[in-house]
Amino acid sequence: MSDQGAQDNKIVRLKLSDQVFERLRELVASGELAPGDVVPSERVLMERFGVGRPAVREALQAMQSKGLITITHGGRSRVNALTAGVAFSQLDDIAKLLLSSEPANIEHLKGIRHILERGTARLAAEKCTSKDAADLSALIDAQRAQLGNAELFMKADIAFHTRLAQITANPLIQAITEMMLTWLFEYHASLLLWSGREETTLSEHAEIVARLLANDVEGSERALEDHLSRADSRFSLGNQV
Template identity: 60%
Template sequence: MTVEDSPDKITRRKLSDQVLDRLQALITSGELKPGDAMPSERALMARFGVGRPAVREALQSLHNSGLITISHGERSRVNAIDADLVLSQSDTIARLLLSSSPGNLQHLKQARQMFELGMVRLAAQQASREDIADLRRLVDQQRAHLGNAEAFVSADMAFHTKLAQISGNPIMAAVSGAMLAWLFEYHGALLHWSGKEEVTLAEHARIVDLIAARDTEGAVAEMARHLARAQDVFEAR
């Protein structure tokens, strides 16, 4: 083993990486809170004893990761860190993963089915009157989009997103939204919806009725049938 290959070799880190670490620490410690304006470049240069290029590169890295938003002509601001932000940062990688192998898309379908059954179970247990009214309204909205495949699919996503939101768990809601978006990326053959829209609407309506009746097992069984019928709709482009 050469000296260059030694695992004990001390490497000098880029200044911008060190500035990035310091800025991330300011955010995670709460010194910089969501909505706060970031210190000016000049202030950061003075605080860390580095030049403008290192500060700008570190700020751009924070922006790329979603931790701050850089707006031209305005001070950069710290973003709120939540599940939606975390999943949005992995969105591009997730799409590449799905497109790299048909098996990955099949795995996502399976994960979505298991997730949806859990979500409808929670909805049947804890949906409020307002939640049920919202679900019925979403079914009506979807019915209004008959003949418009893209709008019909978007309304379908809204219905399933609402089911996840009823859980009251923001992580579950964010995961549901991400999985639905990744799946509907692969609806190249929207003709598969042709002639089946009324079936989808009837299934959604039955699911809402079972949730309203607090029939947990019935709602889960109906959702399982709905997903089993619809799973072949999603086809890779």
């Protein structure tokens, strides 16, 4: 047998805390521990798995870091509801590291945004109701109220595009959109000069809403693409306009 083959067949001994983590994760996956359930006490887990307190505590901390449970000091820990937002939040740190270590990835992410949001606009146009359009219009008003405050204006922009994604009724699209925009705006924040073009953003948002309300699939995609293309000209690295 080759050295590589011998290494591939080696049995890796997991830490006790890792084994406890896997058992707990299986309990959540199987539904034995459902969202909102109280996590068994450390003593109960120690007895159930036949391990010491350090292994249990380390496993519980790992569960919390993965967003699977919430540990409340002075209270009982509970199982979190598993949502797309919880899942994608686990990518946050590594995604930011990837973007900061390789600036070209920001341009790649912007390309993904075009693909995702154009498709989102088409889906949303098919489903948009008057209530959806009213919500988006209210978010435009809220964004207008932040004129002069770049950070809050950008956060309001994220809220608008996230609500637009919500219309698709696809929680994965909504979660990805919100995370993607948060990453993009964090790295563009230092490059932006808000020099009177906020009104252009607001009018473009209004045009998108009008196309959505009319259930105009092609028009909604076109309005969204025009908006993103114009935004890209402002958000180009090294080009403040």
